[in-house]
Amino acid sequence: xxxxxxxxxxxxxxKKKNWLLFAIFLFLVFVRIxxxxxxxxxxxxxxxxxxPGQFQKEIVLESIDQEYLxxxxxxxxxxxxxxxxxxxxxxxNNDRISAAVISRKTGSWWRQIILNKGSKDGVExxxxxxxxxxxxxxxxxxxxxxSSVTLITSPESKLGVWVDRIQINGxxxxxxxxxxxxxxxxxxxxVKVGDLISSSPASTLLPPNIPIGIVQSIDETLKSKKTAxxxxxxxxxxxxxxxxxxxxx
Amino acid sequence: xxxxxxxxxxxxxxxxxxxxFLWHPNWLGFLGVQPYWPLFWLLPWSMINGSIxxxxxxxxxxxxxxxxxxxxxxxxxxxxxxxxxxFGRIKLHRAFWVGHFRYGLICxxxxxxxxxxxxxxxxxxxxxxxxAFIFIPGIKNILAEVFLTGFFAPFICSQxxxxxxxxxx
Numbered sequence: 001x002x003x004x005x006x007x008x009x010x011x012x013x014x015k016k017k018n019w020l021l022f023a024i025f026l027f028l029v030f031v032r033i034x035x036x037x038x039x040x041x042x043x044x045x046x047x048x049x050x051x052p053g054q055f056q057k058e059i060v061l062e063s064i065d066q067e068y069l070x071x072x073x074x075x076x077x078x079x080x081x082x083x084x085x086x087x088x089x090x091x092x093n094n095d096r097i098s099a100a101v102i103s104r105k106t107g108s109w110w111r112q113i114i115l116n117k118g119s120k121d122g123v124e125x126x127x128x129x130x131x132x133x134x135x136x137x138x139x140x141x142x143x144x145x146x147s148s149v150t151l152i153t154s155p156e157s158k159l160g161v162w163v164d165r166i167q168i169n170g171x172x173x174x175x176x177x178x179x180x181x182x183x184x185x186x187x188x189x190x191v192k193v194g195d196l197i198s199s200s201p202a203s204t205l206l207p208p209n210i211p212i213g214i215v216q217s218i219d220e221t222l223k224s225k226k227t228a229x230x231x232x233x234x235x236x237x238x239x240x241x242x243x244x245x246x247x248x249x
Numbered sequence: 250x251x252x253x254x255x256x257x258x259x260x261x262x263x264x265x266x267x268x269x270f271l272w273h274p275n276w277l278g279f280l281g282v283q284p285y286w287p288l289f290w291l292l293p294w295s296m297i298n299g300s301i302x303x304x305x306x307x308x309x310x311x312x313x314x315x316x317x318x319x320x321x322x323x324x325x326x327x328x329x330x331x332x333x334x335x336f337g338r339i340k341l342h343r344a345f346w347v348g349h350f351r352y353g354l355i356c357x358x359x360x361x362x363x364x365x366x367x368x369x370x371x372x373x374x375x376x377x378x379x380x381a382f383i384f385i386p387g388i389k390n391i392l393a394e395v396f397l398t399g400f401f402a403p404f405i406c407s408q409x410x411x412x413x414x415x416x417x418x
Contacts, residue, residue, distance in 0.1 A: 103271040103272065103273060104273055104275075105273050105318075106281060107278055107280065107281020107282050107283070108281070108282045108283060108390055108394065109318075109320070109323075109364075109367055109368075109371075109390055110318045110319070110320060112318065112319045114271065140319045141319060148319055150319050154319070154320075155320075155371060155375070156319065156320055156321075156322070175386060176371075176386040176387060176390070177385070177386035177389075178281075237275065237281065
């Protein structure tokens, strides 16, 4: 009787060690079935700091940034020099006034913003207002401490613009919503969705080469002209700080 | 001094309309459109002081608000004059019309009237070169403004009416 009891306590499943070995075996089976994906992912995280490309990528990107900045400066200088030779309109970075938006009407009948800089600070009627992204509008009215800006989305706004890819002039007309209309008086103009619109070099109201927007959709139903909806780069309904360009056109 | 302020409360509150009109907070808007603020003041004023006073102050409001907006070709005066006059007539039918939520309906109608008159001016001005791109945003503006004005009117108009009555007493 005593011997039987002894045998039953020595069964293999009564030993913790055996269960541990079984668990390890199961884990190894899982690793085998998953083709070592667990190990590979683990290796991904622990080897991350030692990857060869990461550090190199940062250096390369920094160099590219520097190269672009130098190129941009050179091109700007070239542009200014050539414009002087051809006696074209000029825009300088020296006459910029930073201003905050203190009142904003961007969604209703009236599309205007009021800025906290006025005639006291040297703002004049006709000055151009730009924000992060590009052109916002023109100063239409100034008081001593404030200036009112007609946005390019306002039905009152009509500006000459330039479609850079096909080198053609067009008219940007506000239509009372957030997407002003580009009118090109040529049925054959090859405007495409995604084309960049900037201020026209021939415009008498704006300095040249200020980015305005991107063609969002094209309407070809009219016989004599082509119209397109423009998605603006600068968003007047969220911008709090703008710059007023004092241009001499 | 205090008595003077209480007596002239309605006129003093008139000064704040252009400020609220310029304030235009985005979070209060719907589809980027704001309620038509001048109607909230014009309705109680006209109901208490009658059609002629409503008409005159509609004109004053129109003059001030037109000076704040940059659109020289269009004016808000016709809509506000008409609303001022019509709101003044409501006094005669007080027993039927007056009620908190009826202010919403009346202001909605007023806003629709003002919006439509403004939109008609834009359409007439651009009669020759109007494409569909002016038409759709215009309708959207009117509808959003009507909804918002009607929504806020019961809260604001009833308080202003109480205030004006108190100051007149």
